Amino acid sequence: MMRATLDPRQKKAAGISIELPFDQVTARAIILRRKDGAVLGVLHGHRTDGKYTLPGGHVDDGESADQTLLRELAEEGIRLVAPDENWRERLVVDYYHPTKTLNLWYLLRVEDIVFAGRTKEVQEARWLDQSQSVWYPSLHEKIVLAIQDNLPDMLKAHVSVLESW
Numbered sequence: 001m002m003r004a005t006l007d008p009r010q011k012k013a014a015g016i017s018i019e020l021p022f023d024q025v026t027a028r029a030i031i032l033r034r035k036d037g038a039v040l041g042v043l044h045g046h047r048t049d050g051k052y053t054l055p056g057g058h059v060d061d062g063e064s065a066d067q068t069l070l071r072e073l074a075e076e077g078i079r080l081v082a083p084d085e086n087w088r089e090r091l092v093v094d095y096y097h098p099t100k101t102l103n104l105w106y107l108l109r110v111e112d113i114v115f116a117g118r119t120k121e122v123q124e125a126r127w128l129d130q131s132q133s134v135w136y137p138s139l140h141e142k143i144v145l146a147i148q149d150n151l152p153d154m155l156k157a158h159v160s161v162l163e164s165w
Contacts, residue, residue, distance in 0.1 A: 023100040027068035028056030030092075030107045030143055031080070037156040038127035039143060040113060041134065042076060045123050052134050054105065054143075055125070065091075065104045077116030078125055084109040092146040107150045130157035 031040035031054075041052030057072040059065055066088050073080065090107040115125040130147070133140040141159045148155050 020102075021100065022095065022102040025059040025065075025102045025104065026056055027059055027065040027072065027104045027106070028054040029069055029073070030054060030105055030146055031113065032107065032109050032147065032151065032154050033127055034109050034111055034154075037130055037147075037154045039130055039147075040078070041126060041128045042078075042122045043124040043126075045121060050134070051136050052126075052128065053136055053139070055122075056105075057121075059104075066106065069106055075119070076122045076125070077119045078122075079114040079116070080108065080110045081113060082111040090150045092142075092150065094142055105146060107146060109151065109154065130155070 029040070032038070033040075040055060042055045043050070043052055055073055055076050055078055056069055057075070059068045063071070087106050087108040092105040092107065094103040094105060095101070096103060113125065118124070128134060130144060135143065144155070144157050144159045
């Protein structure tokens with residue numbers, strides 16, 4: 001299956017004339033544990049700096065973003081325990097310029113997760129306190145702001161976007 005990239009040759013062949021400022025699309029999840037608001041972080045196998053990211057990955061051609069998220073969670077060995085039913089309605093859009101990636105983030109509340117253990121993609125999946133800044137640059141602030149905007153009752157940390165500038 002091909003990734004949902006927007007290569008200029010593919011656009012031309014498909015008769016698409018719109019130019020967008022991104023090359024790829026990902027679907028990721030901000031997974032919050034109901035009892036304490038902890039955020040699930042994953043450590044990918046190729047990372048050597050110990051920085052966490054949100055579970056998820058690249059949208060494949062012909063896939064919807066929510067289908068991608070469910071597929072990626074399965075590939076990363078993550079099974080959700082009692083997810084809320086309205087998660088598809090909570091979507092945050094983020095653009096990451098260095099890789100020209102449009103990120104679609106769903107916010108989910110769960111009782112817990114079951115991590116199958118190390119996979120070829122993920123070394124570790126763990127719950128992180130919302131105040132921990134162990135994420136890729138600027139990701140911590142974006143996560144907290146997404147929680148604030150979409151699930152304010154789950155918010156446990158506060159950040160100033162000016163702190164990271």
